[in-house]
Amino acid sequence: MTYEINGGETPPINFAPATIAEEVMQNVRMIISTVKYSVPMDREFGIDGAVVDRPINTAKAHLTNEIFRAVRRYEPRAAIVSIDMDGDAHGRLTPRITVRINA
Numbered sequence: 542m543t544y545e546i547n548g549g550e551t552p553p554i555n556f557a558p559a560t561i562a563e564e565v566m567q568n569v570r571m572i573i574s575t576v577k578y579s580v581p582m583d584r585e586f587g588i589d590g591a592v593v594d595r596p597i598n599t600a601k602a603h604l605t606n607e608i609f610r611a612v613r614r615y616e617p618r619a620a621i622v623s624i625d626m627d628g629d630a631h632g633r634l635t636p637r638i639t640v641r642i643n644a
Contacts, residue, residue: 548573548636561644568616601626
């Protein structure tokens, strides 16, 4: 079964997820919403913020690569099926990630 995660949504953290799917999706949301180097005990956790002010196509490619890298490393139960980017007139990219859960 596949699930879609919208990078623009920030639901409250659930400290007791009812299912493995809910836990994995919450973990992926946390990974993609954290800026790399901002976590003191694990500076590699998260997504590199160097995409700011880059051309939109370069930013999409870099962000896609960062999402694949981070999710593969920090949430191995999630297999990324696809990543799509939504953009607005202000240049803000919002990833939509489709994952399959390997539990």
